[in-house]
Amino acid sequence: MVNSSVFRRLRSPVDPSRVPPGQSVTQRFPVLTYGPTPRIQPENVVIKVWGRADPAEFSWDALMALPQTTFTYDIHCVTRWTMLDTTWTGIAISDLMQRVRLHGSASHVLIHCYGGYTTNLSLEDFNRPLNLLAHTHEGKPLAADHGGPLRLVVPHLYFWKSAKWVSGLEFLDHDELGFWERNGYHRRGEPFREERYSDD
Numbered sequence: 473m474v475n476s477s478v479f480r481r482l483r484s485p486v487d488p489s490r491v492p493p494g495q496s497v498t499q500r501f502p503v504l505t506y507g508p509t510p511r512i513q514p515e516n517v518v519i520k521v522w523g524r525a526d527p528a529e530f531s532w533d534a535l536m537a538l539p540q541t542t543f544t545y546d547i548h549c550v551t552r553w554t555m556l557d558t559t560w561t562g563i564a565i566s567d568l569m570q571r572v573r574l575h576g577s578a579s580h581v582l583i584h585c586y587g588g589y590t591t592n593l594s595l596e597d598f599n600r601p602l603n604l605l606a607h608t609h610e611g612k613p614l615a616a617d618h619g620g621p622l623r624l625v626v627p628h629l630y631f632w633k634s635a636k637w638v639s640g641l642e643f644l645d646h647d648e649l650g651f652w653e654r655n656g657y658h659r660r661g662e663p664f665r666e667e668r669y670s671d672d
Protein backbone atom coordinates (compact mmCIF):
# COMPACT_ATOMS: atom_id res chain seq x y z
CA MET A 473 0.00 0.00 0.00
CA VAL A 474 1.20 3.50 -0.78
CA ASN A 475 2.04 5.55 2.29
CA SER A 476 -0.63 8.20 1.75
CA SER A 477 1.13 11.03 3.62
CA VAL A 478 4.30 10.62 1.57
CA PHE A 479 2.17 10.37 -1.56
CA ARG A 480 0.35 13.58 -0.72
CA ARG A 481 3.59 15.38 0.09
CA LEU A 482 5.21 14.36 -3.20
CA ARG A 483 2.11 15.32 -5.16
CA SER A 484 1.45 18.65 -3.44
CA PRO A 485 2.04 21.43 -5.94
CA VAL A 486 5.14 23.54 -5.43
CA ASP A 487 4.88 27.27 -5.96
CA PRO A 488 7.45 27.73 -8.75
CA SER A 489 8.25 31.27 -7.66
CA ARG A 490 9.85 29.80 -4.51
CA VAL A 491 12.33 27.66 -6.48
CA PRO A 492 15.33 29.62 -7.81
CA PRO A 493 16.58 28.97 -11.36
CA GLY A 494 18.52 25.72 -11.76
CA GLN A 495 17.27 24.28 -8.45
CA SER A 496 15.16 21.17 -7.70
CA VAL A 497 13.07 20.59 -4.60
CA THR A 498 14.29 17.81 -2.30
CA GLN A 499 12.40 16.18 0.59
CA ARG A 500 15.52 14.68 2.14
CA PHE A 501 17.98 16.96 3.93
CA PRO A 502 21.49 16.21 2.53
CA VAL A 503 24.64 16.64 4.63
CA LEU A 504 27.36 18.72 2.95
CA THR A 505 30.53 19.16 4.97
CA TYR A 506 34.08 19.71 3.86
CA GLY A 507 36.19 17.61 6.24
CA PRO A 508 35.29 15.88 9.50
CA THR A 509 32.33 16.77 11.70
CA PRO A 510 33.44 18.53 14.90
CA ARG A 511 31.75 17.12 18.02
CA ILE A 512 31.21 19.90 20.55
CA GLN A 513 29.16 19.68 23.72
CA PRO A 514 26.72 22.58 23.96
CA GLU A 515 28.17 23.69 27.31
CA ASN A 516 31.57 24.07 25.61
CA VAL A 517 30.32 26.32 22.80
CA VAL A 518 31.71 29.83 22.89
CA ILE A 519 31.17 32.45 20.19
CA LYS A 520 34.02 34.92 20.13
CA VAL A 521 33.73 38.42 18.69
CA TRP A 522 36.79 40.36 17.52
CA GLY A 523 38.11 42.75 14.89
CA ARG A 524 36.13 45.94 14.27
CA ALA A 525 34.00 45.41 17.38
CA ASP A 526 34.63 45.42 21.11
CA PRO A 527 35.99 41.94 21.91
CA ALA A 528 33.35 39.71 23.52
CA GLU A 529 32.52 36.07 24.20
CA PHE A 530 29.05 34.54 24.28
CA SER A 531 28.81 31.30 26.23
CA TRP A 532 26.09 28.73 25.56
CA ASP A 533 24.22 29.87 28.68
CA ALA A 534 24.46 33.51 27.66
CA LEU A 535 23.10 32.68 24.20
CA MET A 536 20.25 30.61 25.62
CA ALA A 537 19.31 33.52 27.90
CA LEU A 538 18.70 35.71 24.82
CA PRO A 539 15.26 35.75 23.16
CA GLN A 540 14.59 32.55 21.19
CA THR A 541 13.03 32.85 17.76
CA THR A 542 11.47 30.29 15.38
CA PHE A 543 11.19 30.74 11.61
CA THR A 544 10.01 28.52 8.76
CA TYR A 545 11.57 29.24 5.40
CA ASP A 546 13.15 27.75 2.27
CA ILE A 547 16.86 26.93 1.87
CA HIS A 548 18.85 26.66 -1.35
CA CYS A 549 22.15 24.81 -1.81
CA VAL A 550 24.46 25.68 -4.69
CA THR A 551 24.62 21.93 -5.50
CA ARG A 552 21.08 22.53 -6.84
CA TRP A 553 18.75 21.32 -4.10
CA THR A 554 16.10 23.47 -2.48
CA MET A 555 14.17 22.48 0.65
CA LEU A 556 10.87 24.23 1.28
CA ASP A 557 9.44 25.09 4.70
CA THR A 558 12.36 24.18 6.96
CA THR A 559 11.80 25.23 10.58
CA TRP A 560 14.60 26.54 12.79
CA THR A 561 14.82 27.91 16.33
CA GLY A 562 17.65 29.93 17.75
CA ILE A 563 18.95 33.39 18.47
CA ALA A 564 18.05 36.00 15.87
CA ILE A 565 21.22 37.66 14.59
CA SER A 566 19.46 41.00 15.07
CA ASP A 567 19.05 40.20 18.81
CA LEU A 568 22.67 39.07 19.09
CA MET A 569 23.89 42.21 17.31
CA GLN A 570 22.16 44.39 19.91
CA ARG A 571 24.75 42.96 22.34
CA VAL A 572 27.75 43.55 20.02
CA ARG A 573 29.45 46.94 20.04
CA LEU A 574 30.53 47.42 16.44
CA HIS A 575 33.15 49.99 15.52
CA GLY A 576 32.16 52.60 12.97
CA SER A 577 34.48 51.09 10.36
CA ALA A 578 32.84 47.63 10.43
CA SER A 579 31.34 46.73 7.05
CA HIS A 580 31.74 42.93 6.79
CA VAL A 581 31.97 39.82 8.92
CA LEU A 582 34.00 36.67 8.43
CA ILE A 583 32.26 33.76 10.18
CA HIS A 584 34.65 31.27 11.82
CA CYS A 585 33.76 27.69 12.74
CA TYR A 586 35.03 24.84 14.87
CA GLY A 587 37.03 22.77 12.36
CA GLY A 588 38.30 25.83 10.48
CA TYR A 589 35.56 26.58 7.92
CA THR A 590 34.95 30.26 7.18
CA THR A 591 32.46 32.25 5.12
CA ASN A 592 32.11 35.98 4.44
CA LEU A 593 29.07 38.24 4.60
CA SER A 594 28.49 41.96 4.33
CA LEU A 595 26.94 43.41 7.50
CA GLU A 596 23.81 44.02 5.45
CA ASP A 597 23.54 40.32 4.60
CA PHE A 598 24.47 39.26 8.15
CA ASN A 599 22.26 41.51 10.27
CA ARG A 600 18.91 40.67 8.67
CA PRO A 601 15.67 39.95 10.51
CA LEU A 602 15.39 36.33 9.28
CA ASN A 603 18.97 35.22 10.04
CA LEU A 604 19.41 32.85 12.97
CA LEU A 605 22.08 31.25 15.05
CA ALA A 606 20.09 28.01 15.22
CA HIS A 607 20.26 25.15 17.72
CA THR A 608 16.96 23.45 16.84
CA HIS A 609 15.72 22.08 13.52
CA GLU A 610 12.16 20.79 13.03
CA GLY A 611 11.66 20.96 16.79
CA LYS A 612 14.67 18.76 17.64
CA PRO A 613 18.20 19.61 18.75
CA LEU A 614 20.25 20.24 15.63
CA ALA A 615 22.22 17.08 14.69
CA ALA A 616 26.02 17.37 14.74
CA ASP A 617 26.34 16.68 11.00
CA HIS A 618 23.93 19.55 10.29
CA GLY A 619 25.94 21.96 12.44
CA GLY A 620 24.83 21.27 16.02
CA PRO A 621 25.12 22.64 18.61
CA LEU A 622 24.93 25.99 16.76
CA ARG A 623 24.86 26.99 13.10
CA LEU A 624 24.10 30.09 11.16
CA VAL A 625 21.00 30.08 8.93
CA VAL A 626 21.03 32.78 6.24
CA PRO A 627 18.05 31.80 4.08
CA HIS A 628 18.36 34.50 1.40
CA LEU A 629 21.79 33.26 0.22
CA TYR A 630 23.05 29.84 -0.95
CA PHE A 631 23.40 27.48 1.97
CA TRP A 632 27.22 27.46 2.06
CA LYS A 633 26.84 30.85 3.82
CA SER A 634 24.96 29.07 6.61
CA ALA A 635 28.08 28.11 8.55
CA LYS A 636 27.87 25.06 10.80
CA TRP A 637 29.53 24.89 14.28
CA VAL A 638 30.00 28.65 14.48
CA SER A 639 32.79 29.69 16.85
CA GLY A 640 33.56 33.29 15.96
CA LEU A 641 32.53 36.52 14.32
CA GLU A 642 35.41 38.60 12.96
CA PHE A 643 34.19 42.05 12.00
CA LEU A 644 36.17 43.71 9.21
CA ASP A 645 36.35 47.04 7.41
CA HIS A 646 36.54 45.20 4.06
CA ASP A 647 35.33 41.96 2.47
CA GLU A 648 37.60 38.97 3.03
CA LEU A 649 36.72 35.74 1.24
CA GLY A 650 35.85 32.59 3.20
CA PHE A 651 36.68 28.98 2.40
CA TRP A 652 34.39 28.27 -0.57
CA GLU A 653 34.58 31.85 -1.81
CA ARG A 654 38.38 31.47 -2.13
CA ASN A 655 37.76 28.19 -3.96
CA GLY A 656 35.58 29.59 -6.71
CA TYR A 657 32.18 30.26 -5.18
CA HIS A 658 30.59 33.68 -5.55
CA ARG A 659 31.41 36.26 -2.87
CA ARG A 660 27.69 36.86 -2.17
CA GLY A 661 25.68 33.89 -3.51
CA GLU A 662 22.13 35.09 -4.11
CA PRO A 663 20.14 32.08 -5.44
CA PHE A 664 17.49 33.98 -7.40
CA ARG A 665 20.31 35.73 -9.30
CA GLU A 666 22.16 32.41 -9.63
CA GLU A 667 25.33 33.84 -8.09
CA ARG A 668 27.00 30.43 -7.93
CA TYR A 669 30.61 31.01 -8.98
CA SER A 670 33.03 33.91 -8.72
CA ASP A 671 33.24 34.40 -12.49
CA ASP A 672 29.44 34.73 -12.84
Ligand SMILES: Nc1nc2c(c(=O)[nH]1)N[C@H]1C(S)=C(S)[C@@H](COP(=O)(O)O)O[C@H]1N2
Nearest residue numbers: 502503504505506585589618632634635636
Ligand atom coordinates in the same frame (compact mmCIF):
# COMPACT_ATOMS: atom_id res chain seq x y z
N1 LIG B 1 31.56 24.62 9.22
C1 LIG B 1 31.02 24.30 8.03
N2 LIG B 1 29.87 24.88 7.68
C2 LIG B 1 29.30 24.59 6.49
C3 LIG B 1 29.93 23.67 5.60
C4 LIG B 1 31.14 23.08 5.99
O1 LIG B 1 31.75 22.27 5.27
N3 LIG B 1 31.66 23.40 7.23
N4 LIG B 1 29.34 23.41 4.39
C5 LIG B 1 28.45 24.45 3.85
C6 LIG B 1 27.72 23.99 2.70
S1 LIG B 1 28.57 23.95 1.23
C7 LIG B 1 26.39 23.73 2.73
S2 LIG B 1 25.51 23.41 1.34
C8 LIG B 1 25.67 23.65 4.03
C9 LIG B 1 25.11 22.26 4.18
O2 LIG B 1 24.41 22.14 5.39
P1 LIG B 1 23.83 20.71 5.75
O3 LIG B 1 24.98 19.75 5.82
O4 LIG B 1 23.12 20.90 7.05
O5 LIG B 1 22.89 20.34 4.64
O6 LIG B 1 26.51 23.95 5.14
C10 LIG B 1 27.46 24.94 4.91
N5 LIG B 1 28.13 25.19 6.16
Ligand SMILES: [Mo]
Nearest residue numbers: 504549550632
Ligand atom coordinates in the same frame (compact mmCIF):
# COMPACT_ATOMS: atom_id res chain seq x y z
MO1 LIG C 1 26.94 23.63 -0.48
